[in-house]
Amino acid sequence: MTDEMIMEAVKNGDLQQASLLFERYNKRIYNFLARMTMDRALAEDLTQNVFLRIIKYRNSYREGLRFQSWIYQVARNIFSDHYQMHKNRFSDFVDVEKISEHITERNESEALEEQEKLLERSMAMLSQEQRELLVLTRFQHMKYEDVAVIMDTTVANIKVKVHRAIAKLREHYFELEKI
Amino acid sequence: MNLLSMDSEKLEMLLIDYIDGKLTEAERQQVEQELVRNEKAFRVYEQLKEVIHAIDKAKKLEPSHELKKQFDEFLATEIKASKKEAKTIHFQPAFYRVAAAVALLIIGGGIGFWISKNNDQQQRLAVIEAELRATKTTMMGLMDNQQSASQRLQGINVALTMGSADDEVVKALVKRMNEDPNTNVRLAALDALSKFHTEPQVRKVLLDALSTQKDPMVQIALIQLMVKMKEKSVVNDLQKIVDDSESMKAVKDEAYSGLLILS
Numbered sequence: 001m002t003d004e005m006i007m008e009a010v011k012n013g014d015l016q017q018a019s020l021l022f023e024r025y026n027k028r029i030y031n032f033l034a035r036m037t038m039d040r041a042l043a044e045d046l047t048q049n050v051f052l053r054i055i056k057y058r059n060s061y062r063e064g065l066r067f068q069s070w071i072y073q074v075a076r077n078i079f080s081d082h083y084q085m086h087k088n089r090f091s092d093f094v095d096v097e098k099i100s101e102h103i104t105e106r107n108e109s110e111a112l113e114e115q116e117k118l119l120e121r122s123m124a125m126l127s128q129e130q131r132e133l134l135v136l137t138r139f140q141h142m143k144y145e146d147v148a149v150i151m152d153t154t155v156a157n158i159k160v161k162v163h164r165a166i167a168k169l170r171e172h173y174f175e176l177e178k179i
Numbered sequence: 180m181n182l183l184s185m186d187s188e189k190l191e192m193l194l195i196d197y198i199d200g201k202l203t204e205a206e207r208q209q210v211e212q213e214l215v216r217n218e219k220a221f222r223v224y225e226q227l228k229e230v231i232h233a234i235d236k237a238k239k240l241e242p243s244h245e246l247k248k249q250f251d252e253f254l255a256t257e258i259k260a261s262k263k264e265a266k267t268i269h270f271q272p273a274f275y276r277v278a279a280a281v282a283l284l285i286i287g288g289g290i291g292f293w294i295s296k297n298n299d300q301q302q303r304l305a306v307i308e309a310e311l312r313a314t315k316t317t318m319m320g321l322m323d324n325q326q327s328a329s330q331r332l333q334g335i336n337v338a339l340t341m342g343s344a345d346d347e348v349v350k351a352l353v354k355r356m357n358e359d360p361n362t363n364v365r366l367a368a369l370d371a372l373s374k375f376h377t378e379p380q381v382r383k384v385l386l387d388a389l390s391t392q393k394d395p396m397v398q399i400a401l402i403q404l405m406v407k408m409k410e411k412s413v414v415n416d417l418q419k420i421v422d423d424s425e426s427m428k429a430v431k432d433e434a435y436s437g438l439l440i441l442s
Binding site: 013015016018019022026027030031034035040043044047048051052055056112115116118119122134138139160163164166167169170173174 | 188191192195223226227229230231233234235236237238239240241242243245246247249250251253254257258261
């Protein structure tokens with residue numbers, strides 16, 4: 001059964017089906033929000049909110065819209081709502097030095113941990129839009145077409161922006177590596 | 180494609196696609212040639228490869244079990260809430276509510292119509308009654324007019340048009356029949372009374388009148404009426420009139436023919 005069919009069923013009152021959508025999407029949405037917020041606990045709360053909102057506002061799901069696009073749009077809205085509510089943009093308060101401690105677990109190999117820390121810190125230095133583009137296209141391997149729908153822009157625009165974001169990430173990564 | 184004439188930004192875009200394996204064969208060969216002869220480009224390429232591989236190797240983050248637990252709890256509450264809603268909807272579908280509303284409307288309308296119709300009828304009855312009372316008052320007034328026989332006649336004519344006569348009217352007519360100084364009025368009164376002869380009290384009055392009436396014209400009319408009414412109980416009274424020496428001959432003849440018919 002496709003995500004869309006399940007969502008239609010949920011919309012028509014078969015709420016139990018929502019647990020299927022949760023199974024399919026909770027990790028992806030959680031990962032997206034964790035990479036965006038750089039805060040696992042917060043990401044978990046926001047992920048919960050995404051699913052609550054999807055169930056509460058099930059009637060606003062438009063038939064024919066890809067469920068994946070919809071749930072990511074909801075996740076983006078929840079993310080920006082959270083930061084607007086706290087009157088802070090991510091870059092204003094994230095302590096880059098502490099990010100990796102937030103997001104990585106301890107029982108990992110040293111080298112991998114170092115590389116990952118570096119990556120996280122470089123990601124944190126990007127603009128919110130660049131970070132989002134990389135999370136969607138590179139971390140979550142989403143097609144440019146799908147990202148274009150979610151971000152409400154053209155595929156060509158997405159492609160150019162993703163390339164620039166990678167270039168920027170490379171800069172930050174190797175600047176930090178030198179330190 | 181001349182890679183040398185390209186700015187570093189454009190070259191970097193091309194290198195990303197090269198790492199991603201998205202270039203055509205011709206583009207790929209040109210990029211590889213450039214990497215061999217351009218040391219700076221090679222360095223950028225190496226860095227890009229490391230960053231992209233770092234992303235690819237970045238582990239998937241796992242949410243805690245709390246996330247699913249909380250979601251399941253929320254879903255259970257939401258299902259419960261929606262079932263409650265559904266219950267009210269299922270046991271009281273909008274259709275039934277509409278039907279009930281329509282039924283109430285019809286019943287209400289019916290009652291309203293019935294009441295208004297009843298009111299209407301009562302109002303009309305009241306108007307008619309008022310008219311009748313007015314007519315009766317006028318009629319009695321006319322019949323009581325001592326100065327004008329024609330007015331009294333007019334009153335009696337009004338009584339003739341009435342469907343039924345109450346005690347008051349009968350009494351007034353009897354008085355006119357027995358006591359009015361004018362023969363025409365007395366005859367008109369008898370005529371009016373004969374119209375109501377089927378009513379018991381009128382019948383009695385007429386029977387009594389036969390023995391007391393002294394006006395020959397009225398006596399004859401009365402006898403004719405009794406014959407018409409087939410009133411056999413008046414036989415004795417008729418016999419008295421026949422035997423009475425004071426009775427006029429025309430009256431006696433009428434009484435005699437009446438006796439022949441009735442006895």
